[in-house]
Amino acid sequence: MIEIKNIAKTFGDRQVLAGIDGSFQPGETSLVIGGSGTGKSVLLKCMIGLVTPDEGEVLYDGRNFLTADENTRKAIRREMGVLFQGSALFDSKNVFDNVRFPLDMLTQMSEDEKADRAHASLQRVGLENAEQRMPSEISGGMKKRVGIARAIVMNPKYLFCDEPNSGLDPLTSIKIDQLIKEITDEYKITTVVITHDMNSMMEIGEKIMFLFEGHKLWEGNSDTLAHSDVKELNEFIYANKLLRELERK
Amino acid sequence: MVTLGRYFIFLGTLVRNRERLKVYLRLILDECVDIGVNSVFIVAIVASFIGAVTCVQTAYNLDNPFVPRNIIAFIVRDSTILEFAPTISSIVLAGKVGSSIAGQLGTMRVTEQIDALEVMGINSSSYLVLPKVIGAMLMFPLLTIMAAFLGILGGYLAGVIVGVISHEDFMTGLRFSYNPFGIKFALIKTEVFAFLIATISAYQGFNVSGGALEVGNASTNAVTASCISIIVADFVLTQLLLA
Numbered sequence A: 001m002i003e004i005k006n007i008a009k010t011f012g013d014r015q016v017l018a019g020i021d022g023s024f025q026p027g028e029t030s031l032v033i034g035g036s037g038t039g040k041s042v043l044l045k046c047m048i049g050l051v052t053p054d055e056g057e058v059l060y061d062g063r064n065f066l067t068a069d070e071n072t073r074k075a076i077r078r079e080m081g082v083l084f085q086g087s088a089l090f091d092s093k094n095v096f097d098n099v100r101f102p103l104d105m106l107t108q109m110s111e112d113e114k115a116d117r118a119h120a121s122l123q124r125v126g127l128e129n130a131e132q133r134m135p136s137e138i139s140g141g142m143k144k145r146v147g148i149a150r151a152i153v154m155n156p157k158y159l160f161c162d163e164p165n166s167g168l169d170p171l172t173s174i175k176i177d178q179l180i181k182e183i184t185d186e187y188k189i190t191t192v193v194i195t196h197d198m199n200s201m202m203e204i205g206e207k208i209m210f211l212f213e214g215h216k217l218w219e220g221n222s223d224t225l226a227h228s229d230v231k232e233l234n235e236f237i238y239a240n241k242l243l244r245e246l247e248r249k
Numbered sequence B: 001m002v003t004l005g006r007y008f009i010f011l012g013t014l015v016r017n018r019e020r021l022k023v024y025l026r027l028i029l030d031e032c033v034d035i036g037v038n039s040v041f042i043v044a045i046v047a048s049f050i051g052a053v054t055c056v057q058t059a060y061n062l063d064n065p066f067v068p069r070n071i072i073a074f075i076v077r078d079s080t081i082l083e084f085a086p087t088i089s090s091i092v093l094a095g096k097v098g099s100s101i102a103g104q105l106g107t108m109r110v111t112e113q114i115d116a117l118e119v120m121g122i123n124s125s126s127y128l129v130l131p132k133v134i135g136a137m138l139m140f141p142l143l144t145i146m147a148a149f150l151g152i153l154g155g156y157l158a159g160v161i162v163g164v165i166s167h168e169d170f171m172t173g174l175r176f177s178y179n180p181f182g183i184k185f186a187l188i189k190t191e192v193f194a195f196l197i198a199t200i201s202a203y204q205g206f207n208v209s210g211g212a213l214e215v216g217n218a219s220t221n222a223v224t225a226s227c228i229s230i231i232v233a234d235f236v237l238t239q240l241l242l243a
């Protein structure tokens, strides 16, 4: 379980996050939604330690990530996998080496063991045939899948995905979403997904947190999403004209 | 001033919290190929022609019959070893290696590859930058030695072909009043330049924020800052070591 308490972050004189609380359960896909620039990525970066919040706590199964000593932090880091907004594959390494990379750097496994793990991970995301391709030679959707394979190769307890379906066609998006959800169920991972994709919210939103200008305004799930009385949330989800018309019927 | 401070803090992060030694060996080897082998051609061309030009130019400036011709070879030798081979090669390398280091690291920064390393708990600056610094410091001296050799050879060939100096005169001049400290001095300078180019360019690339445009700017800044630092360091080292 991941808990965040009272996270606040200011850049210069701009408050990006204010008093964000929340908890994320194992085996559950939790979504963080909100408009562009509301601080979703910053919240994620605070959780994974790329940005230090001005205030607040991040607890990984009770271990305080921000105040922990270097060894505990390292241990927690090994338990998390991250899929970045742009996939962030290492462009000097092929697909297979990208996935094997965390094993090379962080474990003492034998070569065979590492290769097996990397194969298995790539198989899980359906890319066993693209192992020798370079990142520049594969499509955006494939990059995301390689990113997921790399994120899960260490068997993480916590998985973070920043807009896993931005820039993908609707069908590919749904496949990526399904993949994330399946992996989460299968390995009982605590998964946090940032998105502003309506499909994802309805399909995989077991728990949803809505951010608006750095504040958490609403929390619920895909069933209660459409019936909230939060004005900003309604404006956000009904920005889509089609949905607005559907709602009217 | 703030930049200078940040640069030194950055240097500190290179050596803190390193990865296993084995990891670096591979990376350093790759960088040696990248930095060294791939720069042989350009350094060779520039060095030979500068040697050739120096020889011919000196010959025209010294057409006084009372000055012995072998002085030309002496001048070619000393200016090549002391100045052209280390400094001009390093300026050429600042353009080639510096911009590629800044571009590569800048791209990794804006595409979140550096974040990805950090999240895994890897010290990204030492993992990415240290091998480049060591690779540069291993390869630059070799390139300088090659440049010195080719510069003198270029001078010899040009001099003899154009007919401004004979083979015998050149050989006499080449051996005239030889001071082995010259080579040591050239290598010390080269090591300093290598360190400056690699770290300054890495610093520029590492601190990019934004997108492709900023990566391009960082490359340009890396080359400019490296060149200025080379010239300043050249002056300071010449004062310190030769005066």
Ligand SMILES: Nc1ncnc2c1ncn2[C@@H]1O[C@H](COP(=O)(O)OP(=O)(O)OP(=O)(O)O)[C@@H](O)[C@H]1O
Pocket (backbone or CB within 6 Å): A011, A016, A034, A035, A036, A037, A038, A039, A040, A041, A042, A043
């Ligand atoms: N390192 C930083 N320095 C200064 N300001 C920053 C930094 N990172 C983010 N910001 C600012 O914080 C705000 C929130 O950014 P964030 O990236 O979290 O938005 P987001 O909700 O992820 O948006 P999007 O959906 O477009 O990705 C933005 O206004 C951004 O300019």
Ligand SMILES: [Mg+2]
Pocket (backbone or CB within 6 Å): A040, A041, A042, A085, A162
């Ligand atoms: Mg974002």
